[in-house]
Amino acid sequence: QVHLVESGGGLVQTGGSLNLSCAASGYSIVHSTMSWVRQAPGKALEWVSGINGDGSKTYYADSVKGRFTISRDNAKSTLYLQLNSLKSEDTAVYYCAEVSVLYSGRMDEMARYGDSWAAYNYWGQGTQVTVSS
Numbered sequence: 001q002v003h004l005v006e007s008g009g010g011l012v013q014t015g016g017s018l019n020l021s022c023a024a025s026g027y028s029i030v031h032s033t034m035s036w037v038r039q040a041p042g043k044a045l046e047w048v049s050g051i052n053g054d055g056s057k058t059y060y061a062d063s064v065k066g067r068f069t070i071s072r073d074n075a076k077s078t079l080y081l082q083l084n085s086l087k088s089e090d091t092a093v094y095y096c097a098e099v100s101v102l103y104s105g106r107m108d109e110m111a112r113y114g115d116s117w118a119a120y121n122y123w124g125q126g127t128q129v130t131v132s133s
Contacts, residue, residue, distance in 0.1 A: 002026045002122050004096050009127030016086050020127060022079040022096030029053075030074040033104035035114060036081045037123075038092035046092070047114025049081060050099060050107045059107045064090075086131045097123035 008020040020036070035050040049070040050059040058070050069082040079096050097120035103113055113119050 004098070004122055004124035006094060006096055006124045006127040009094060009129045011130045011132060012086055014086060014088060014131055014133045016131070018083045018086065018129060020081040020083065020094055020096075020129075022081075022124060024077040024079070028074075029072070029077050029079070029098065033099040033107065034072065034079050035097050035099050035110065035120070036068075036070060036079075036094060037097055037114060037120075038090075038094045038129075039126075040089075040092040043092075045115045045117065047110045047119075048094070050110055050114075051079070052104075052107070057107070059110060061111050083129065086129075088131050088133050091129060091131045093126040093128050095123045095126045097121075 003025045004022055006022045031053045033052050036048040038048050039045045048061050048064055051070045051072055055072050067085045071080045100119055100121050103119045
């Protein structure tokens with residue numbers, strides 16, 4: 001059974017940093033294109049970042065570019081998201097998700113397609129990030 005478990009969220013002040021992790025079990029993510037998405041209370045799902053299977057290509061939403069860094073350790077079946085220079089608008093539940101094969105070749109367009117759960121095969125339960133001013 002596939003499980004994705006996010007951790008590392010918390011309460012941080014504006015300008016602070018957090019490092020999110022997503023551990024996969026029940027299957028290997030080595031060939032999977034992965035993404036981080038987030039959802040703030042009362043708002044739509046927002047695609048944040050993506051990474052290809054071997055980690056050689058990364059993608060970011062304009063809202064986080066230059067502040068967030070996605071990475072992966074396939075030997076540990078773990079995905080990461082380093083969040084720096086956090087803003088109040090980054091407050092949300094953050095989910096890691098495996099990108100559907102229908103979209104894994106269109107990662108440059110994920111800002112357009114990644115705001116629907118239909119773009120993903122699996123996702124975790126999420127980890128809360130709260131940025132206080």
